[in-house]
Amino acid sequence: MSGTAAAETRVEVRELGKSFRLNGAVLEAVKGVSFDIAKGEFVALLGPSGSGKSTVLNMIATLLKPTAGHILIDGVPTVPNKASRQVGYVFQKDTLFPWRTIADNIGYGLELSGIGKAERAQRVQACIEQAGLQGFADVYPSSLSGGMRQRAALMRTLIMEPQILLMDEPFGALDTHTKIDMHEVLLKIWEREKQTVLFVTHDLSEALTLADRIIMFSARPGRIKEMFEVDLPRPRDAVALRETPRYAELFTHIWHSLGEEFIKDRAP
Amino acid sequence: MMGRAPTTVFWQVLICVAVLALWQWGFDLHGKFPSIVPDLLDPYFVSKPTEIVDQFLVLGCFKTGLGHWNGWSNGDFGRCMVKFDNNLWFATWVTLKNTFFGFLSGVSSGFVLGLILGRSDRLSAIFQPFITAVNSIPRIALAPIIVLAFGIGDSSKIVTSWIVVVFLVFYNTFAGARSVDEGYINAARLLGASEWQITRSVVIPSTMAWVFASLTPAISFALIGVIVGEFIGAEHGIGRLIIESEARGEASGMMVAVIILMIVGVILSALIWRLQVYLLRWQQQRAQ
Numbered sequence: 001m002s003g004t005a006a007a008e009t010r011v012e013v014r015e016l017g018k019s020f021r022l023n024g025a026v027l028e029a030v031k032g033v034s035f036d037i038a039k040g041e042f043v044a045l046l047g048p049s050g051s052g053k054s055t056v057l058n059m060i061a062t063l064l065k066p067t068a069g070h071i072l073i074d075g076v077p078t079v080p081n082k083a084s085r086q087v088g089y090v091f092q093k094d095t096l097f098p099w100r101t102i103a104d105n106i107g108y109g110l111e112l113s114g115i116g117k118a119e120r121a122q123r124v125q126a127c128i129e130q131a132g133l134q135g136f137a138d139v140y141p142s143s144l145s146g147g148m149r150q151r152a153a154l155m156r157t158l159i160m161e162p163q164i165l166l167m168d169e170p171f172g173a174l175d176t177h178t179k180i181d182m183h184e185v186l187l188k189i190w191e192r193e194k195q196t197v198l199f200v201t202h203d204l205s206e207a208l209t210l211a212d213r214i215i216m217f218s219a220r221p222g223r224i225k226e227m228f229e230v231d232l233p234r235p236r237d238a239v240a241l242r243e244t245p246r247y248a249e250l251f252t253h254i255w256h257s258l259g260e261e262f263i264k265d266r267a268p
Numbered sequence: 269m270m271g272r273a274p275t276t277v278f279w280q281v282l283i284c285v286a287v288l289a290l291w292q293w294g295f296d297l298h299g300k301f302p303s304i305v306p307d308l309l310d311p312y313f314v315s316k317p318t319e320i321v322d323q324f325l326v327l328g329c330f331k332t333g334l335g336h337w338n339g340w341s342n343g344d345f346g347r348c349m350v351k352f353d354n355n356l357w358f359a360t361w362v363t364l365k366n367t368f369f370g371f372l373s374g375v376s377s378g379f380v381l382g383l384i385l386g387r388s389d390r391l392s393a394i395f396q397p398f399i400t401a402v403n404s405i406p407r408i409a410l411a412p413i414i415v416l417a418f419g420i421g422d423s424s425k426i427v428t429s430w431i432v433v434v435f436l437v438f439y440n441t442f443a444g445a446r447s448v449d450e451g452y453i454n455a456a457r458l459l460g461a462s463e464w465q466i467t468r469s470v471v472i473p474s475t476m477a478w479v480f481a482s483l484t485p486a487i488s489f490a491l492i493g494v495i496v497g498e499f500i501g502a503e504h505g506i507g508r509l510i511i512e513s514e515a516r517g518e519a520s521g522m523m524v525a526v527i528i529l530m531i532v533g534v535i536l537s538a539l540i541w542r543l544q545v546y547l548l549r550w551q552q553q554r555a556q
Contacts (some may be wrong), residue, residue: 063454083458095455099473099550108469109459140550160459 010074010164010196011037011060017068018055028221029055033069035215035224040194044207044214046258052222053200054168060198061089061166073164088162088195092169094149096141102152103128103137109160127155131185147178151185158189165197171206183209183238191235204258208250209238216257228254292317315519320527323520327356327509354504354512360528362504363494366422367536370429371490377430378437379479385438386445387471399438407432411496420501429493433486437479444478445471477551480544487536491529 018030030052037043045053058064060071065080073084083089096105104111107124115123128137131151141149150170157165171179187210190197201207207214211230218225232246241247294309295316311319325331329338329348338344349355385392385399411428418424448471456470498507506525513521 061458063458081457083460085460087458089455089458091451091455093451095449095451097452097455097470097473099476108456112456112460112462112465112469142550156455156459 008039009036010039010041011198012072012075013056013060013069014071015069016056016059016066016071018052018059018064019067030059031221031223033222033224035227037196037198039196042190042197042210042212043199044211045198045200045217046204046207046214046254047202047217047222047225048219048258049202050220050222051217052220053217055222056217057166057168057198057200061087084164085160086163088157088160088165090154090157090165090167090170092172094141094146094153094173096149096153096156098141101138101140102133102144105141105152106155106159108156123159127159130189131155145178147174147181150174150182154182154186161193163195165195167197167199169200169202172201172203179206180238186210187236187238204251204254205242208232208247208254209236209241214254216254226257288317311519312517313519315523319520320523323518324356324524324527327521327524329355329357354508356509356524356528359504359506359509359525360532362422363491363498363506363529364532366425366494366497366505367429367487367490367532369422369426370493371433371487373426374430374433374490375437375479375483375486378434378482379441381434382438382441383445383467383471383475386442386475387467392442399435403435403439407435407493408496411493412500415497415500420503425494425497425502425505428497429490432489432493436486436489437482440478440482441475444475447478448474477548480540480548483540483544484537487540488533491533491536495529 013033013035016030016033017028019026019028021027033052033056045056047053055064059066060073060078062078062080062083071078073087078084096102097108100108103121103124106127107120110120110123124137128134131154133148133152133155136144136148136152141152144152150173154170171182174182183206190210197210199207199210208230214228214230215224216226216228217223228250230250232241232244232250291309291314294305295307295311298305298307298309309316315323322331322335326333329345329352331337332344332348338348349357385395407428410431414427414431415424418427452470452474453466456466461469494505495507495510498505499511502508506529510522510525513519513525
């Protein structure tokens with residue numbers, strides 16, 4: 001299937017399906033989805049809205065219960081509502097707790113697992129520096145910009161050192177400039193830590209900038225339509241990358257395939 | 269808090285002076301010019317400021333009923349305090365103490381109940397009709413039953429106070445616990461929070477704004493509960509003082525009690541406000 005197939009498999013998704021009951025009608029959101037993610041791989045789940053990509057991610061995160069198929073993480077089946085300690089999740093919506101300061105938000109996970117105050121403060125400080133949030137440790141999220149809040153949210157997840165990072169359109173609500181900023185932050189961290197990342201997005205350029213592989217979903221019911229290897233060299237520069245001919249080539253190639261899905265989505 | 273403009277203060281002082289002056293001399297003016305000034309402020313019913321001050325000094329044991337000052341060093345003040353067992357100070361203390369316990373028990377039980385039912389669909393479905401039914405009873409109507417059951421001591425006042433406060437806090441906490449953003453709960457769960465940790469670190473803090481919204485009315489309700497309990501049967505307290513003054517046909521005594529209640533109410537509300545500003549300080553930045 002790909003060059004990474006030989007590497008150790010981290011996440012296995014087999015014949016996954018999810019249907020919702022909506023006013024008596026059964027709505028099939030996801031149907032027969034199977035894929036493998038290798039250890040340390042950065043995979044983007046790309047597709048139009050309503051293609052079930054977030055549903056797949058939420059099932060991997062155990063926030064949703066699959067109605068068909070199963071998910072294995074390191075060979076172990078997932079249990080609903082019991083998130084694995086090695087899985088980290090970053091939401092699209094800002095879910096920083098408004099009643100906690102930025103430092104207390106970032107340190108929340110460590111607090112839950114009973115890490116002492118001194119060690120916590122030290123690790124939180126390191127994260128704050130990494131995210132460029134110096135001077136904002138003791139303010140509440142309401143006085144931060146959207147980009148800064150999302151950086152803090154990313155750090156709240158990363159401080160737990162998750163092996164698998166699930167991201168649901170984390171930069172979807174940000175303006176283009178802030179978004180590219182966040183890509184640089186994320187790439188820098190990932191190139192150092194090499195977590196396994198599943199990144200849901202409907203933005204093709206974002207997927208190309210970040211991912212090793214793009215799994216493209218078709219419109220309702222969500223199925224995998226195609227997979228693309230993104231063979232752009234690393235380390236990547238989120239801005240300079242867009243100038244390269246290979247980027248343009250991949251963009252055009254995938255765009256046509258994606259375009260069909262958007263048209264299908266629009267049709268009655 | 270916002271600073272008040274000098275003209276605002278000027279008007280406020282002017283209104284106070286006008287009201288006090290009308291209260292003091294309005295009835296006399298009516299006597300002189302019955303065709304211009306209406307017969308509204310009969311001191312027999314509403315007393316007048318100077319009489320109220322005198323009565324305050326008597327009820328507070330500063331003066332004897334005959335108008336002599338009670339000395340502090342010669343022990344007259346102390347003797348008056350002992351002999352006159354429902355003096356203003358003791359009455360205020362009793363009413364405040366019962367208000368405090370009624371408020372405390374009402375708020376804590378309402379909060380816990382609201383939290384439990386708010387977070388459990390099953391329990392809230394079971395108890396919903398009962399709560400609605402009991403809530404439809406005007407709570408004050410229960411006061412005589414409570415005094416009958418608990419006697420004329422402090423406990424009946426605390427129970428009356430509790431029963432008017434508990435529903436108020438319960439409904440607010442319930443609504444707050446229902447409206448906790450699922451995003452926060454999911455975020456906490458994915459960071460490894462147990463159900464108890466979610467309750468403590470997510471549900472309770474995000475419900476606090478709702479709870480506080482009910483505390484200012486709750487403290488007034490607690491005071492109402494105690495006063496009504498004292499009206500029905502008590503040996504001490506401000507409510508009892510009002511009933512005694514009424515029996516003697518002393519409007520001034522009732523007015524002293526009402527003014528003390530007003531001052532107590534303002535102080536208690538201010539304390540709640542200070543506490544709220546501190547505990548919900550994360551909201552302040554947004555409010556500005």
